[in-house]
Amino acid sequence: xxxxxxxxxxxxxxxxxxxxxxxxxxxxxxxxxxxxxxxxxxxxxxxxxxxxxxxxxxxxxxxxxxxxxxxxxxxxxxxxxxxxxxxxxxxxxxxxxxxxxxxxxxxxxxxxxxxxxxxxxxxxxxxxxxxxxxxxxxxxxxxxxxxxxxxxxxxxxxxxxxxxxxxxxxxxxxxxxxxxxxxxxxxxxxxxxxxxxxxxxxxxxxxxxxxxxxxxxxxxxxxxxxxxxxxxxxxxxxxxxxxxxxxxxxxxxxxxxxxxxxxxxxxxxxxxxxxxxxxxxxxxxxxxxxxxxxxxxxxxxxxxxxxxxxxxxxxxxxxxxxxxxxxxxxxxxxxxxxxxxxxxxxxxxxxxxxxxxxxxxxxxxxxxxxxxxxxxxxxxxxxxxxxxxxxxxxxxxxxxxxxxxxxxxxxxxxxxxxxxxxxxxxxxxxxxxxxxxxxxxxxxxxxxxxxxxxxxxxxxxxxxxxxxxxxxxxxxxxxxxxxxxxxxxxxxxxxxxxxxxxxxxxxxxxxxxxxx
Amino acid sequence: xxxxxxxxxxxxxxxxxxxxxxxxxxxxxxxxxxxxxxxxxxxxxxxxxxxxxxxxxxxxxxxxxxxxxxxxxxxxxxxxxxxxxxxxxxxxxxxxxxxxxxxxxxxxxxxxxxxxxxxxxxxxxxxxxxxxxxxxxxxxxxxxxxxxxxxxxxxxxxxxxxxxxxxxxxxxxxxxxxxxxxxxxxxxxxxxxxxxxxxxxxxxxxxxxxxxxxxxxxxxxxxxxxxxxxxxxxxxxxxxxxxxxxxxxxxxxxxxxxxxxxxxxxxxxxxxxxxxxxxxxxxxxxxxxxxxxxxxxxxxxxxxxxxxxxxxxxxxxxxxxxxxxxxxxxx
Numbered sequence: 001x002x003x004x005x006x007x008x009x010x011x012x013x014x015x016x017x018x019x020x021x022x023x024x025x026x027x028x029x030x031x032x033x034x035x036x037x038x039x040x041x042x043x044x045x046x047x048x049x050x051x052x053x054x055x056x057x058x059x060x061x062x063x064x065x066x067x068x069x070x071x072x073x074x075x076x077x078x079x080x081x082x083x084x085x086x087x088x089x090x091x092x093x094x095x096x097x098x099x100x101x102x103x104x105x106x107x108x109x110x111x112x113x114x115x116x117x118x119x120x121x122x123x124x125x126x127x128x129x130x131x132x133x134x135x136x137x138x139x140x141x142x143x144x145x146x147x148x149x150x151x152x153x154x155x156x157x158x159x160x161x162x163x164x165x166x167x168x169x170x171x172x173x174x175x176x177x178x179x180x181x182x183x184x185x186x187x188x189x190x191x192x193x194x195x196x197x198x199x200x201x202x203x204x205x206x207x208x209x210x211x212x213x214x215x216x217x218x219x220x221x222x223x224x225x226x227x228x229x230x231x232x233x234x235x236x237x238x239x240x241x242x243x244x245x246x247x248x249x250x251x252x253x254x255x256x257x258x259x260x261x262x263x264x265x266x267x268x269x270x271x272x273x274x275x276x277x278x279x280x281x282x283x284x285x286x287x288x289x290x291x292x293x294x295x296x297x298x299x300x301x302x303x304x305x306x307x308x309x310x311x312x313x314x315x316x317x318x319x320x321x322x323x324x325x326x327x328x329x330x331x332x333x334x335x336x337x338x339x340x341x342x343x344x345x346x347x348x349x350x351x352x353x354x355x356x357x358x359x360x361x362x363x364x365x366x367x368x369x370x371x372x373x374x375x376x377x378x379x380x381x382x383x384x385x386x387x388x389x390x391x392x393x394x395x396x397x398x399x400x401x402x403x404x405x406x407x408x409x410x411x412x413x414x415x416x417x418x419x420x421x422x423x424x425x426x427x428x429x430x431x432x433x434x435x436x437x438x439x440x441x442x443x444x445x446x447x448x449x450x451x452x453x454x455x456x457x458x459x460x461x462x463x464x465x466x467x468x469x470x471x472x473x474x475x476x477x478x479x480x481x482x483x484x485x486x487x488x489x490x491x492x493x494x495x496x497x498x499x500x501x502x503x504x505x506x507x508x509x510x511x512x513x514x515x516x
Numbered sequence: 517x518x519x520x521x522x523x524x525x526x527x528x529x530x531x532x533x534x535x536x537x538x539x540x541x542x543x544x545x546x547x548x549x550x551x552x553x554x555x556x557x558x559x560x561x562x563x564x565x566x567x568x569x570x571x572x573x574x575x576x577x578x579x580x581x582x583x584x585x586x587x588x589x590x591x592x593x594x595x596x597x598x599x600x601x602x603x604x605x606x607x608x609x610x611x612x613x614x615x616x617x618x619x620x621x622x623x624x625x626x627x628x629x630x631x632x633x634x635x636x637x638x639x640x641x642x643x644x645x646x647x648x649x650x651x652x653x654x655x656x657x658x659x660x661x662x663x664x665x666x667x668x669x670x671x672x673x674x675x676x677x678x679x680x681x682x683x684x685x686x687x688x689x690x691x692x693x694x695x696x697x698x699x700x701x702x703x704x705x706x707x708x709x710x711x712x713x714x715x716x717x718x719x720x721x722x723x724x725x726x727x728x729x730x731x732x733x734x735x736x737x738x739x740x741x742x743x744x745x746x747x748x749x750x751x752x753x754x755x756x757x758x759x760x761x762x763x764x765x766x767x768x769x770x771x772x773x774x775x776x777x778x779x780x781x782x783x784x785x786x787x788x789x790x791x792x793x794x795x796x797x798x799x800x801x802x803x804x805x806x807x808x809x810x811x812x813x814x815x816x817x818x819x820x821x822x823x824x825x826x827x828x829x830x831x832x833x834x835x836x837x838x839x840x841x842x843x844x845x846x847x
Contacts, residue, residue, distance in 0.1 A: 080730050096730070098723035100793035101716075109720050110732035114713045119713070 011036045011201045012170050017066030019052055028225045034201040041064055041118040042205050044158045045245055049225040050205045053171050057088035059083030090172040091161030097155055099148035104240035106127035106147050106161045131165045153184035173204040177211055187237030207296045209238045209503040220247055246495040254472030255451040255489050263289045267428050267459035277303035278483045289452045292474025293463040294498050300483035301463045302344055307429045309341040310334045340426030342417050350417040353406035358387050360405050360416050364424035390419040411442025431462045467495045537798035539785050543805050550812040562815045577694045578753040578806035581778055584705035585749030586778040587799045588742045593722040594789025597654040599660035599750040602635050603769035606754025611674035611764030618677045628751050636747030640740030665766045672763040684760030706796035718742055722791025779804055784834040
C-alpha cells in the first residue's frame with residue numbers, strides 16, 4: 001500500500017516553504033507531499049509551525065518563500081477563497097458557522113442558488129440535502145435546522161459538508177476532535193474514512209497522539225518550524241513520535257530548583273474541587289515551592305487557575321488557604337486573601353494598555369483599598385515609595401512610569417503585571433504562561449524573579465505549555481488532561497514522561513490523580 | 517443526537533415551526549391589558565370602535581416604514597441614527613419643491629429620493645471604507661443634517677397639493693391607504709431579508725463579517741446597499757408625514773423620535789443589536805406595540821410621560837427575555 005502511493009503523483013505538494021513573523025521563524029524550509037486517499041497527521045509541540053503551515057496551504061497566509069503544487073500544477077493563493085475554489089478547504093478549531101442561520105444557508109453562504117437575486121430556497125435546501133447525504137449524515141442533520149441548535153459535532157459535520165460542497169480535494173482539519181465526545185469522534189472517524197475512499201487528501205493537526213494513531217496513516221513531525229520526519233503509522237510507536245516532537249536539549253538556563261527541606265507549611269490545599277469546567281481536582285501547594293501544571297491545550301489548566309482565583313469559582317470540594325477553609329467566590333476575595341494571578345492573556349487580562357505604568361502597578365493595591373479612599377498618583381501613605389521600588393525590583397526598562405503601558409515591550413509589560421501583584425503583597429501566586437511571547441532575555445529574568453518569590457516563602461503555581469519551562473522551573477509537576485489532574489511527576493521528569501501522560505498514554509496512581 | 521434542542525412545550529415548538537416571533541406574545545398581552553383598562557376606565561369605547569382600532573395602525577405607519585430600514589442595517593450589525601433628520605429634510609424639501617402644485621410632485625419625489633440615496637451612500641461608505649463605528653458615523657451625519665435644516669428652514673415650508681394627501685388620509689374601500697403602504701413596505705422588507713441573496717448576505721455580514729468575506733460575500737457592498745435602503749425608508753416616512761400634515765416642518769423627524777424609536781421597535785422585535793439575527797415581522801410587532809400604547813394612552817387621557825416610562829420598561833424586558841432565552845438554549 002505504502003509502496004503504491006509512492007508511485008502516484010501527490011495531490012498536493014509544498015516545497016521549501018518558509019515564513020517569518022517579527023522575531024520568529026515560524027516555518028523554515030518545509031517540504032511535504034500529500035497523496036490522494038491518504039490521511040496525514042501533522043504533529044508537533046506548540047509553536048512547531050503546524051498551524052502556520054496549514055494557513056499557508058489554505059491561503060490565509062502568504063509564504064515568504066517556497067511553492068505549492070496542486071496536482072502537479074504550481075499555484076499561488078493570495079486569499080482563502082482562491083484556495084477554496086481550487087479545492088482546498090480548511091476547518092478551523094473555532095467554528096465558522098453563523099449560529100442564527102440554517103444549515104443550508106451556512107453551506108451556501110455567498111453562493112446561494114437564486115433566480116434574479118431571489119433566493120431559491122427549495123433548491124438550496126435540496127442541494128444541502130444532497131451534500132449532507134454525500135457525507136452520510138442526512139438523517140442526522142436537517143438542512144433547515146438552525147446552526148445554533150446543533151451539537152458541536154453536528155456543527156463540525158456541517159463545516160465538512162460546506163467544504164465538500166466546494167468539491168474539495170484537500171481537506172484540512174485543525175484539532176478536529178478537540179471538542180468532541182467519544183461517540184462523536186467515532187462518527188468523525190467514519191466520515192474521514194469515507195472521504196478517503198473518495199480519493200480526497202485529508203490533513204489534520206492534532207495534539208492528541210492517541211487520535212493520531214487511531215485515524216492517521218502517515219504522521220509528519222514538525223519542530224521549531226522545521227520538518228523533522230514523515231513516518232508511516234505502522235512503523236512507529238507513540239513514544240517514538242513523542243521523541244521526535246520533543247527530543248532536544250533545554251535551550252535556556254533556569255535558576256536552581258528549590259530544596260524540599262526548605263519548603264514550608266501547606267499554603268494552598270484543594271480537595272475534590274469541581275466546577276463546570278474542571279472535575280475533581282486535588283493537590284497541595286507548599287510555601288517556597290513551585291508546582292508546575294502541564295497539559296495540552298484544552299486540558300483545563302487555565303480553568304484551574306481561574307477557579308482558584310474566583311474568576312469561575314469551584315462549585316464543590318474544599319479549598320484551604322494556610323489551613324483555613326475558604327470559599328473564593330470572586331477575584332476581590334482572592335486578592336484580599338493575598339493571592340496573585342498573572343494571567344495568560346497579557347493584553348486582555350494583564351495590563352490596562354492605555355493607563356500609565358504607575359497606575360497599572362498600583363491597581364491591586366487600590367482594588368483592596370476603601371472604595372472612596374483618597375488616591376495619589378504615586379499611591380498614598382507608605383505605598384508612596386511603591387512605584388519606584390517595584391520598578392527597580394522587577395527591572396522595568398522605561399524612562400518614565402507615566403508612560404502608557406501599551407508602549408512597553410511584551411517582556412516589560414509582563415514585568416509590570418508582576419509588579420502589580422508584588423505590590424498586593426500576595427503570598428500565593430498563580431502564573432499562567434508567564435513567559436509566552438516574551439524575548440529570551442526577559443524570559444530568564446522573569447524565571448529568576450519567580451524563583452526569588454519562593455525563596456521569600458511564597459507558594460507558586462505555574463501553568464505552562466512550554467515543557468522546558470515546566471521542567472526547568474517546577475519542584476513538582478501536575479499533569480492535566482480532559483479537565484482533570486491525571487497524575488503527578490517529580491522534579492526533572494522528562495518531556496516524554498509528561499507528554500505520554502498528557503496524551504493519555506500513561507497514568508500514575510498518585511494521591512492527586514482524579515477519581516476513576 | 518437530534519437536530520432540535522426540543523426545548524419547551526408543544527405549543528412553543530409549534531409557534532417556532534411557523535416562525536411566530538416571540539414579540540407577538542408581548543403584543544397580545546399589551547392588547548389584552550389595554551382592552552381591560554379600556555373596559556374599566558372608558559367602558560370599552562376604544563376597543564369597540566373599529567375606527568380607533570384602525571388608528572392604532574395608522575399612527576404606526578411612519579415609524580413602521582423607518583423601522584423596516586432600521587431592521588435591515590441592524591441585521592447587518594450597523595445602525596442608523598440619521599433617519600430622524602432624513603425624515604425632516606424630506607419633509608421640508610418635498611413640500612418646498614411641490615409648492616402646492618400637482619405638476620411639481622414627480623420632481624419633488626425625485627429630489628428627496630436622490631437626497632436620501634446620497635445620505636445612505638455616505639453613511640455606508642464612511643462605515644465600510646473608513647471603518648468608523650456606525651453609531652458615531654450616523655450620529656455625525658445626523659448632526660450635520662440637523663444643522664443644515666435648521667440653518668435653512670425654520671418653520672413650515674411650502675405646501676403639499678390636495679391630491680398628495682391621499683397617501684395620508686385616503687381609503688381604498690374601508691381600508692386606509694396608509695395601512696396598505698405600511699404593509700407593502702414591511703412585505704418588501706421581509707422579502708429582501710428572507711428571500712433574496714442580498715438578505716442572506718446581510719445576515720452573514722451581521723453574524724460574522726469574516727466568515728461572510730471568506731465565503732465570497734462582498735461585505736462592504738452589502739452594507740452600503742443596506743444603508744441606502746434604510747435612508748430611502750426614512751424618505752418614504754418623510755413623504756408620508758408630509759402628506760398627512762399638508763406641509764413640511766423641519767422638526768417632524770426629531771419630534772417623532774424616529775431615530776431612537778425605530779431602533780427600539782427593531783430591538784423589541786427580536787433583531788439583535790449585534791447583528792445577524794432577527795426579522796421583519798418581529799419589527800412589525802414592535803411597531804404595533806408602540807402603536808397600541810400610543811392609542812390607549814391618548815384615548816384614556818393618561819399623562820403621556822407615563823407612556824414613555826412604559827415604552828422604556830418594555831424595551832428592557834423584551835431584550836432581557838431574549839438574552840435569557842438564548843442563554844437557556846445555549847445551555
